[in-house]
Amino acid sequence: MKTFLKILKWVGISLVSLVAVFAVVVSLRQNLTYEAPYPNITASKDSAIIAHGRNLALGPAHCASCHSTENADSLIALGQEVPLSGGYAFKIPPVATIYTPNITPDSIHGIGKRTDGEIARALRYGVRADGTAMFDFMPFHNVSDEDLTALVSYVRSLKPVNKPRKENEFEPMGRIVKAFLVEPVGPDEKIQKSVKIDSTAEYGRYLAHNVANCVGCHTRRGLAGGYTGELFAGGNNIGGLITPNITTDSSSRIYGWSEEAFIARLKGGKVIPQSEMPWNSFKRMNDTQLKAIYRYLQTVKPAKMPKEG
Ligand code: HEC
Ligand code: HEC
Structure with missing residues (x-):
């Protein structure tokens, strides 16, 4: 009986220590940073390039569906800009609530202080300006240099919106997911300089x-x-x-x-x-x-x- 209790005690102690070690590892891995190249693109002020970016952003690339909580249809009908000021919540129980960030050029809450390379890297490699990895919501890893340039140019051309971003919220399970599963996702095809736009x-x-x-x-x-x-x-x-x-x-x-x-x-x-x-x-x-x-x-x-x- 005595030996049994002893074994039980040691099993208990080992389990508790394992859990404690795991908890420490999880917390140490919360803000891992990654290296990823900055795409070699520069935002343009050319109105045709911005218009191409807008066409992608409000159409097939659906930026507004995630980065805006406004009614894009009525704004567009009124000839107004759709504010990509974020705040849309993706609730993923039991993992986390992920909020879309403000991607207008506001210098405090938005992307105003980011370089073109930092914005482009977030889209192509899923790495934030501070080097941490984003949840892989956005599918743009393989967009051409020309389209990436157009998208960054469009975002830069928006009116800055002074709206604070909401911090992502993680459940305990979410912290584990973040520690071990959230990694940058990069291109899996050869990046093209530009793609031909036609109905093929x-x-x-x-x-x-x-x-x-x-x-x-x-x-x-x-x-x-x-x-x-x-x-x-x-x-x-x-x-x-x-x-x-x-x-x-x-x-x-x-x-x-x-x-x-x-x-x-x-x-x-x-x-x-x-x-x-x-x-x-x-x-x-x-x-x-x-x-x-x-x-x-x-x-x-x-x-x-x-x-x-
Ligand atoms: C965010 C996820 C998502 C994306 C991205 C998406 N779909 Fe869907 N799609 C759905 C869901 C969910 C449904 C079923 C509900 C509905 O019909 O709206 C659906 C339904 C459809 C239908 C059936 C509609 C009907 O009335 O029967 C078609 C066709 C379709 N999708 C085509 C596409 C095409 C083409 C694209 C890319 C341009 C696309 N989807 C992108 C989630 C998605
Ligand atoms: C399916 C939803 C979705 C779509 C579509 C989408 N985004 Fe995002 N985007 C997100 C989410 C969610 C995050 C934050 C992810 C995180 O915090 O892990 C994000 C983050 C970003 C960031 C990083 C901002 C920062 O603070 O570092 C930029 C830049 C961005 N998006 C631009 C765009 C552009 C431009 C488009 C359209 C071409 C777009 N997004 C389309 C969901 C989306």
């Missing part, structure tokens, strides 16, 4: 993968974020809705849709109110962009939606 499947692929992130939501992913299903076969639970299959399979949601029907549906905007697909931004895509995406999806390998689980 090639440009559609670029938009669907590297700008609009159709692939990221319409492909089943594992807990760590990597793809576990066939590309575009759907089956992801996004905010309680399962993303449909948009491959060329006969079970696909868009099977048999004509190009006109697809364009009309995307321009039609949100039908299911709680849907997290950024319909409000996507409905601003132009016919060239939508045709290109449709034509690309017509080349995607047919696949069935993965089974539950």
Whole structure:
């Protein structure tokens, strides 16, 4: 009996120390910093470049859907700017609440004091100006130098908004995730200097993968974020809705849709109110962009939606 109690005591002490060591490691790993190159781009004041950035930001790149809490439609209708002043909350129980930052050029709360390289690095490599890693919400790791320049130029051209950013909030589980799983994500394709804008499947692929992130939501992913299903076969639970299959399979949601029907549906905007697909931004895509995406999806390998689980 005595020896049993002794063993129990030592097991207890070891467990407590293990937990304590783990807690220390987790807290030491909260603000790890990473090295990542600064993309060699410079923001421009050229109105055509800013207009291209705006077209991407308010359309396929859907910056406003995440970085604004205002009604972009009414502002655009009034000829006003959409303030990308952040504050939208992504609630990910039991991990964290992540708030989008203010990305207007305000020098205290926004990106006013960041260099072009720092902003571009955040987008391409997921590394903040202070070297810490961001949660991988943004899909722009492979955008071309020209598009990255246009996006940074557009953001720089916005009116500064004096709105404090909300700090991200982490549950204990979130601190563990942050310590071990949140790492910078960089490009996984060769970065192009510029991409040709036309209605070909090639440009559609670029938009669907590297700008609009159709692939990221319409492909089943594992807990760590990597793809576990066939590309575009759907089956992801996004905010309680399962993303449909948009491959060329006969079970696909868009099977048999004509190009006109697809364009009309995307321009039609949100039908299911709680849907997290950024319909409000996507409905601003132009016919060239939508045709290109449709034509690309017509080349995607047919696949069935993965089974539950
Ligand atoms: C799907 C949502 C989403 C979209 C779309 C999105 N962002 Fe973000 N962005 C975020 C989140 C969330 C963060 C903060 C992540 C974190 O704190 O870990 C962020 C961070 C940033 C940062 C870093 C700011 C800082 O303080 O270092 C910049 C710059 C940025 N976004 C610019 C953009 C631009 C430009 C676009 C459009 C081209 C865009 N974002 C589109 C969600 C999004
Ligand atoms: C943030 C996640 C997300 C992104 C990004 C996204 N989708 Fe979706 N999509 C959804 C969800 C969730 C649904 C189901 C709810 C709905 O229909 O709105 C959906 C539905 C659809 C539908 C079916 C609509 C219908 O009425 O039957 C089509 C088509 C579609 N998406 C195409 C696309 C294309 C093309 C892109 C890229 C330009 C894209 N999606 C990007 C999440 C996303």
